[in-house]
Each structure stands twice: as structure tokens, then as C-alpha cells.
Amino acid sequence: MKRTFQLDEIQEVATELLEKAPNKVLCxxxxxxxxxxxxxxxxxxxxxxxxxxxxxxxxxxxxxxxxNDVPLAYHFDFYRLNDEMEALDMGFEDYLNSDAWVFIEWPDKISSLLPEDAVGVFLHFIEESTRSIELNVP
Incomplete structure (x- = not known):
């Protein structure tokens, strides 16, 4: 999946991403x-x-x-993380072993903890209301 989109098309992009991602860990x-x-x-x-x-x-x-109070997704933002031990201390591995989707912002902060089959989602700024997205499947 690789495309350029307007911000008002974000729901369409989300639908496509959920359909095309080969697993539930998105970086x-x-x-x-x-x-x-x-x-x-x-x-x-x-x-x-x-x-x-x-x-x-x-x-x-x-x-x-x-x-029904069933977990659907976990959203991590590791921007302020000081080291990978903080992620381990919070039980990051347990989240990865759940059936829920896992969305990780700033995954480079925990690169050695990421599963080998994690999907890279690369967003790029084109202009004020335009972005590009590229899915990198391992």
C-alpha cells in the first residue's frame, strides 16, 4: 500500500490500512x-x-x-521514553501478546523490542492538507 491522500480522506486510509496489514502490530x-x-x-x-x-x-x-469491554487496540507513544526498560516495566510484551491491535508511535525508541513481523507505516508531509502513506511489510 502506497498512496497520497488528503486529510479529509483519513477514514478511507484507515479502512484500507486495517484491510491490508498482514498482522496487528503497526509501527x-x-x-x-x-x-x-x-x-x-x-x-x-x-x-x-x-x-x-x-x-x-x-x-x-x-x-x-x-x-462489550473487549480490548480492540493499544496505542503507544514512546516519544518521551528514556530507555527500553521503561517499556518492559510497563508490560509492553504483554500487550504484544494480546489479540488486540497495537499502534506504536516513535517505534525507533524501542527497536529491539519490536516483533520481527511488525508492519512499518511511514507517513510523509506533502503539504498542509496532503500526506503520503507507505506500508512496509516484513
Whole structure:
């Protein structure tokens, strides 16, 4: 999957991404402000979560559930992480072993902890309302 899109097409992009991803661990790469959290919001909405997604920058992880309180997705933002031990201490490996989707912002901060089959999702700024997305399947 590789495409350029307008920000108002983010729900379509989220649907396509969920359909084309070969597994449920998505590593989101891109600079500050490129739209990683915006994409996660759209993904969580597509999955049918009862809550609206937001950035877990200070808490490191947000959990999203369906109407039956079943976990749908875990959203990590490791921007403020100092070292990989912090991720291990919070039980990161347990999240990876769940059946829920795992969305990871700033995955380069925990590169040695990522599963080999994690999917790279690369976002690029084109102009104010235009982005490109590329899926990198291992």
C-alpha cells in the first residue's frame, strides 16, 4: 500500500490500512505533526471503539475497548521514553501478546523490542492538507 491522500480522506486510509496489514502490530514512523495520532484516531474509530482516541504521550499507552469491554487496540507513544526498560516495566510484551491491535508511535525508541513481523507505516508531509502513506511489510 502506497498512496497520497488528503486529510479529509483519513477514514478511507484507515479502512484500507486495517484491510491490508498482514498482522496487528503497526509501527508508525514520521516526523512531529505528520499525522500519526490522527491516523490512530481514525483506526480506532474504524475498529468500533467506544472511546475517541487521543495521544498517550504522557501516559505512554491508551487502551480502547468495544461496547462489550473487549480490548480492540493499544496505542503507544514512546516519544518521551528514556530507555527500553521503561517499556518492559510497563508490560509492553504483554500487550504484544494480546489479540488486540497495537499502534506504536516513535517505534525507533524501542527497536529491539519490536516483533520481527511488525508492519512499518511511514507517513510523509506533502503539504498542509496532503500526506503520503507507505506500508512496509516484513
Amino acid at each position: 508508525l514512523y514520521g516526523g512531529m505533526g505528520v499525522g500519526k495520532t490522527t491516523l490512530v484516531k481514525a483506526l480506532v474509530k474504524q475498529l468500533g471503539a467506544v472511546d475517541v482516541a487521543n495521544s498517550p504521550t504522557f501516559g505512554l499507552v491508551n487502551e480502547y475497548f468495544d461496547k
